[in-house]
Amino acid sequence: MTRKKIKAQILRLQFQKMIKKPLKIVIADDNKFFCEALKDSLNTHKEFEIDNIFTTIKSLIDFTSKNDLDILILDVNFNGESSLDYISEIRKLPTDFKIISLTTLNNIAIKNEALQKGIDTFIGKDSDFSTFKHTILNCYQKNDSKSAEKTNMEINNQKISKRKIQLLQDFYKYAHKTEKELSSILN
Numbered sequence: 001m002t003r004k005k006i007k008a009q010i011l012r013l014q015f016q017k018m019i020k021k022p023l024k025i026v027i028a029d030d031n032k033f034f035c036e037a038l039k040d041s042l043n044t045h046k047e048f049e050i051d052n053i054f055t056t057i058k059s060l061i062d063f064t065s066k067n068d069l070d071i072l073i074l075d076v077n078f079n080g081e082s083s084l085d086y087i088s089e090i091r092k093l094p095t096d097f098k099i100i101s102l103t104t105l106n107n108i109a110i111k112n113e114a115l116q117k118g119i120d121t122f123i124g125k126d127s128d129f130s131t132f133k134h135t136i137l138n139c140y141q142k143n144d145s146k147s148a149e150k151t152n153m154e155i156n157n158q159k160i161s162k163r164k165i166q167l168l169q170d171f172y173k174y175a176h177k178t179e180k181e182l183s184s185i186l187n
Contacts, residue, residue, distance in 0.1 A: 022049040023140060028060045029075035045133055061089045069097045071136055076103035087117045098139045109169050
């Protein structure tokens with residue numbers, strides 16, 4: 001047996017000990033075709049039960065405020081809006097479901113913002129989906145989502161602070177503003 005297969009088997013046994021019923025998973029992405037394809041893919045695993053799919057943030061918020069779930073697989077870009085801006089509404093009730101951000105916006109600045117706002121696991125849609133089952137199980141077993149948070153990052157041996165990352169994000173977000181308006185926004 002390869003090391004990868006042994007690790008997968010250990011993870012599966014740990015999961016089976018920990019939980020007796022399938023994980024309730026909700027998928028939220030503005031692309032219905034992607035939601036359906038991911039649902040079909042995950043339904044092949046007995047450890048998962050796809051509870052619902054949502055293509056709008058409003059319908060997702062309505063659902064999470066009234067229902068129990070274990071895992072939310074959430075796209076970051078919803079018809080031009082960032083779902084990260086709605087995390088506090090999505091998690092309005094004190095529930096302990098985990099959020100996996102699955103996105104095409106796979107860069108360190110978005111990842112840091114996602115982790116700061118309460119995303120438990122951040123992966124790109126360009127990732128290897130053959131290990132996605134293990135990603136979900138690992139996310140569910142994590143106890144502390146803040147442990148992955150970084151205050152600084154390093155690019156080409158240059159340390160970039162959390163504030164500089166925020167400024168770069170704001171420059172991008174407010175690129176349409178004049179210099180004076182941008183100065184006012186950034187203080």
